[in-house]
Amino acid sequence: MPHKYLQPLLNERTSKIVLLVLDGLGGLPVEPGGPTELEAAHTPHLDRLAAEGSLGQTIPIRPGITPGSGPAHLALFGYDPLAYAVGRGALSALGVGMDFAPGDVAARGNFCTLDQNGLITDRRAGRIPTDEAAPLVEKLRAIRVPGVRVEVAPVKEYRFAVVMRGEGLSPHLADTDPQATGKPPLPVTATQPEAEETARLFNQWIAAARKALADQPRANGVTLRGFATDPGMPKYREVYGLRAACVAVYPMYKGVSRLVGMDVVPFEGESPADEFAAAARIWDEYDFIFIHIKKTDSMGEDGNFQGKVKVIESVDAALPALLERKPDVLMVTGDHATPARLRSHSWHPVPFLLWAPASHLPDAQTAFGERACARGGLGTFLAQEAMSLALAHALRLKKYGA
Amino acid sequence: MPHKYLQPLLNERTSKIVLLVLDGLGGLPVEPGGPTELEAAHTPHLDRLAAEGSLGQTIPIRPGITPGSGPAHLALFGYDPLAYAVGRGALSALGVGMDFAPGDVAARGNFCTLDQNGLITDRRAGRIPTDEAAPLVEKLRAIRVPGVRVEVAPVKEYRFAVVMRGEGLSPHLADTDPQATGKPPLPVTATQPEAEETARLFNQWIAAARKALADQPRANGVTLRGFATDPGMPKYREVYGLRAACVAVYPMYKGVSRLVGMDVVPFEGESPADEFAAAARIWDEYDFIFIHIKKTDSMGEDGNFQGKVKVIESVDAALPALLERKPDVLMVTGDHATPARLRSHSWHPVPFLLWAPASHLPDAQTAFGERACARGGLGTFLAQEAMSLALAHALRLKKYGA
Numbered sequence: 001m002p003h004k005y006l007q008p009l010l011n012e013r014t015s016k017i018v019l020l021v022l023d024g025l026g027g028l029p030v031e032p033g034g035p036t037e038l039e040a041a042h043t044p045h046l047d048r049l050a051a052e053g054s055l056g057q058t059i060p061i062r063p064g065i066t067p068g069s070g071p072a073h074l075a076l077f078g079y080d081p082l083a084y085a086v087g088r089g090a091l092s093a094l095g096v097g098m099d100f101a102p103g104d105v106a107a108r109g110n111f112c113t114l115d116q117n118g119l120i121t122d123r124r125a126g127r128i129p130t131d132e133a134a135p136l137v138e139k140l141r142a143i144r145v146p147g148v149r150v151e152v153a154p155v156k157e158y159r160f161a162v163v164m165r166g167e168g169l170s171p172h173l174a175d176t177d178p179q180a181t182g183k184p185p186l187p188v189t190a191t192q193p194e195a196e197e198t199a200r201l202f203n204q205w206i207a208a209a210r211k212a213l214a215d216q217p218r219a220n221g222v223t224l225r226g227f228a229t230d231p232g233m234p235k236y237r238e239v240y241g242l243r244a245a246c247v248a249v250y251p252m253y254k255g256v257s258r259l260v261g262m263d264v265v266p267f268e269g270e271s272p273a274d275e276f277a278a279a280a281r282i283w284d285e286y287d288f289i290f291i292h293i294k295k296t297d298s299m300g301e302d303g304n305f306q307g308k309v310k311v312i313e314s315v316d317a318a319l320p321a322l323l324e325r326k327p328d329v330l331m332v333t334g335d336h337a338t339p340a341r342l343r344s345h346s347w348h349p350v351p352f353l354l355w356a357p358a359s360h361l362p363d364a365q366t367a368f369g370e371r372a373c374a375r376g377g378l379g380t381f382l383a384q385e386a387m388s389l390a391l392a393h394a395l396r397l398k399k400y401g402a
Numbered sequence: 403m404p405h406k407y408l409q410p411l412l413n414e415r416t417s418k419i420v421l422l423v424l425d426g427l428g429g430l431p432v433e434p435g436g437p438t439e440l441e442a443a444h445t446p447h448l449d450r451l452a453a454e455g456s457l458g459q460t461i462p463i464r465p466g467i468t469p470g471s472g473p474a475h476l477a478l479f480g481y482d483p484l485a486y487a488v489g490r491g492a493l494s495a496l497g498v499g500m501d502f503a504p505g506d507v508a509a510r511g512n513f514c515t516l517d518q519n520g521l522i523t524d525r526r527a528g529r530i531p532t533d534e535a536a537p538l539v540e541k542l543r544a545i546r547v548p549g550v551r552v553e554v555a556p557v558k559e560y561r562f563a564v565v566m567r568g569e570g571l572s573p574h575l576a577d578t579d580p581q582a583t584g585k586p587p588l589p590v591t592a593t594q595p596e597a598e599e600t601a602r603l604f605n606q607w608i609a610a611a612r613k614a615l616a617d618q619p620r621a622n623g624v625t626l627r628g629f630a631t632d633p634g635m636p637k638y639r640e641v642y643g644l645r646a647a648c649v650a651v652y653p654m655y656k657g658v659s660r661l662v663g664m665d666v667v668p669f670e671g672e673s674p675a676d677e678f679a680a681a682a683r684i685w686d687e688y689d690f691i692f693i694h695i696k697k698t699d700s701m702g703e704d705g706n707f708q709g710k711v712k713v714i715e716s717v718d719a720a721l722p723a724l725l726e727r728k729p730d731v732l733m734v735t736g737d738h739a740t741p742a743r744l745r746s747h748s749w750h751p752v753p754f755l756l757w758a759p760a761s762h763l764p765d766a767q768t769a770f771g772e773r774a775c776a777r778g779g780l781g782t783f784l785a786q787e788a789m790s791l792a793l794a795h796a797l798r799l800k801k802y803g804a
Contacts, residue, residue, distance in 0.1 A: 002464060005484055009467070052434060361430055361438075361739075361750045364773045377772070379751065379782025381465055388466030392749040399747055400463055401473035401483065402490045402628065 026337025087228020428739025458780025489630020
């Protein structure tokens with residue numbers, strides 16, 4: 001991990017770095033020889049930045065590995081995702097702003113529908129809307145388990161997050177969602193002996209939840225998964241000397257940002273323009289701003305090639321407002337590829353654009369796209385090296401050795 | 403580090419490898435869209451080699467890291483510079499040809515001017531010329547410190563090198579140069595407890611030096627810095643099976659070459675033609691010749707774009723004399739970038755040319771330059787992998803596994 005050799009090289013310079021992540025940006029042609037989503041998109045602003053700056057492509061985890069969003073973002077933030085495993089429960093809890101300290105155990109929860117035999121008939125409780133779930137979360141909050149404190153927060157629709165606090169807890173617990181209807185929720189079981197007591201406490205909480213929800217027509221059961229603890233990662237301030245902020249719409253990305261010490265910026269709206277406006281507003285208070293665009297990934301997952309093209313174009317159209325603040329370094333990339341053709345995350349290298357007027361080495365590339373990035377001056381590199389490049393181009397690093 | 407897997411693969415073949423390093427070769431355009439120094443230079447011979455051979459670009463240390471000359475050369479020599487830290491004192495002593503064995507502690511010394519209160523008025527003693535410093539170094543050589551032997555050698559102008567030999571010495575000592583005038587030289591202090599005794603011995607030597615220089619008008623004091631010991635690196639002969647020679651003008655590069663077991667070739671003159679003539683002269687006695695051209699870096703540091711272009715062109719013009727000796731492998735590269743635009747070393751990838759008529763894979767590139775190297779067939783790779791490529795193209799490695 002680069003942190004070890006970067007930290008002693010940090011200087012006192014102030015400069016602004018922006019990391020703009022279009023989730024799942026990388027794509028594939030639908031027809032042989034055709035363009036990818038990014039190549040098909042009309043992106044005059046990104047193309048200008050590509051011509052002025054340097055292109056390359058990142059390997060999110062290691063060659064051939066398709067990442068989830070958590071590890072993919074950790075890598076872009078400069079943390080080796082093979083060294084730091086962050087459970088989904090931790091990301092969920094952090095994403096909705098719950099306090100989450102080392103030693104606490106978090107999990108993601110789903111409301112589900114159980115029949116009179118206790119078998120699941122709907123794993124998502126009929127996808128009950130957020131406002132219908134809110135009073136049910138209140139019921140869960142009233143549950144007491146001796147010896148620990150349990151906090152619950154609503155996420156979206158049928159989802160909630162749970163955090164258990166106490167002494168000697170362990171996150172080595174198996175999911176209780178059987179991943180099928182017609183089966184009962186599984187009991188919480190320990191995957192390592194040290195977690196036996198924690199399993200017992202969570203089972204006690206689930207039994208109380210069943211009782212509290214018994215009279216509900218749809219959401220009369222719960223499942224828990226992604227048990228996790230805070231991996232205690234070193235924070236942006238200490239490893240990079242950066243005051244860092246996160247501008248994101250979705251909880252998960254706020255969560256992973258908090259884990260590395262970013263402040264999450266509250267703002268209204270969901271569009272790229274809204275996000276850029278939020279970044280512009282907090283500009284003077286931070287050295288590093290991570291901006292997350294979710295919809296590229298969603299469109300890719302839906303297999304919607306044209307929809308993904310449109311999202312990319314909407315980001316490009318909104319970009320001038322961000323450029324007006326004159327970042328010293330701007331990185332535009334994805335956390336991984338989500339080709340519409342595959343309808344899922346993939347392992348392909350991810351287009352990477354680095355624009356840093358003071359110091360960049362221009363290459364022969366003049367448009368932002370997969371083929372251009374494959375021949376870009378930055379070459380192909382691990383996503384976890386991106387922060388090193390950003391700090392260098394922001395002139396924030398001293399020379400190594402004499 | 404590649405050594406571990408290279409060593410068992412070495413065969414008995416004889417073939418000649420030349421590593422031609424143009425210090426600080428990598429550059430940047432001054433105008434957006436303009437050429438770099440290397441791209442601007444008229445280099446018909448290098449371009450021919452580029453067309454026949456393969457191009458690529460190296461990362462000296464890790465992405466984003468700007469190297470000093472020591473670690474940058476260690477990397478090109480195939481040693482991970484993060485694993486081997488070589489202090490400046492060691493490089494200085496080796497550079498002027500002092501014997502320097504594991505356990506010895508070396509430092510760089512400066513003559514300085516002290517006022518009657520012992521405060522520094524000139525940190526470089528008026529930059530006294532080399533011939534004026536020589537008799538002063540003789541005075542320092544006469545100093546005796548009980549229990550150890552101290553050797554002193556002149557470097558250039560106001561600089562000298564000191565080596566202390568004895569039992570139980572430690573290099574964990576802080577610099578004595580306060581980096582400002584109007585302050586006294588600092589005493590030598592230990593940065594780790596094991597170095598307390600060594601600090602005492604050096605302070606004793608400094609006190610005697612002050613006495614010996616007391617009547618000097620300008621050079622009446624000394625400062626010491628860059629305390630270092632020989633890191634005991636494995637040598638070229640054992641790790642690569644190569645009899646290696648260094649052709650360089652500047653002491654530092656001779657020093658780092660000696661650390662890895664190269665013989666330093668004495669020769670007259672300073673021009674690329676002189677260096678190539680020296681290489682040609684010792685051709686039959688060595689398997690590997692490292693040739694170091696300093697002036698590309700100096701011009702870059704001075705911000706002299708055209709000057710750097712001219713140095714590159716002078717190397718190109720002299721090249722036929724080297725090619726006449728028919729190296730089996732010729733690498734032409736830099737240890738790092740020193741863009742005239744930045745007037746300093748930088749972290750950018752470094753152009754790399756590999757020419758090996760017996761075995762190279764030509765790529766589509768036909769001229770030696772940054773943009774061409776970014777698209778070259780060797781890709782982007784760590785500088786510490788260059789020796790592996792050289793040995794392979796020299797057909798000096800056996801197959802790995804069956």
